[in-house]
Amino acid sequence: MDRGDGHQVAQRTVLPLEFYARDTLIVARELLGQRLVRMIEGVRLSGHIVEVEAYQGEDDLASHAARGKTLRNAVMFGPPGHAYVYFTYGMHYCLNVVTEPEGTPAAVLIRAIAPIEGLEMMRQNRPGQPDEELTNGPAKLCQALRIDRTCNGVPLTEASGLFIERDQMPAIEQIATSPRIGVRGDERALTIPWRFFIRDHPYVSLKEGRRRKPTMDSW
């Protein structure tokens, strides 16, 4: 078994749904280094999670749940450990994992992974892209792993073909934070450091030291 990284011998564990039923910021941090797995036609596509963002709370104006429950964001209000996949900009999908107890709308956006297994199929899913561009963004990784609207609402279990395995947690000093990318809202939404990523990792969506558009100084 495990022809992936070749190193791990011990059996891997799928994160149980209870893992997600906790404070969103804790879950977000602890997801770094874990292995996102997608089964396609019997093939394992996977990668280490290297960048996430937390969307939590009633007063988080950057959250899709900020203005109450709708058909689109209903999954965020549902049970933890399920996938919230939304469609945006007319062509892109993004993957979230729902956190907190049912009824509390919160989720963690998976923004980037570093490929481990299934590189060949990922390249087919994103033709013309160099390996470094396969999964270094929320919509890119969805394309590479063939995550679309059919995944919305599914539980993160082996049975669904979309789940997360316990893998390696990065050292604390390897974890960096910043404001979230591309969000709108009030001052708080724009500045609160709810983006977590692995420092200096080549698959993080924005290079460190580089700044974003008209945003403000923060990290």
Add this chain to the structure above:
DNA sequence: CTCTCGATGCGCT
């Protein structure tokens, strides 16, 4: 390398 801008579907005001 950096920045700007258009693509393109759909949920919401």
Add this chain to the structure above:
DNA sequence: GCGCATCGAGAGA
């Protein structure tokens, strides 16, 4: 209509 938790092509430096 408007605007979006984005991406990539193209232009310029």
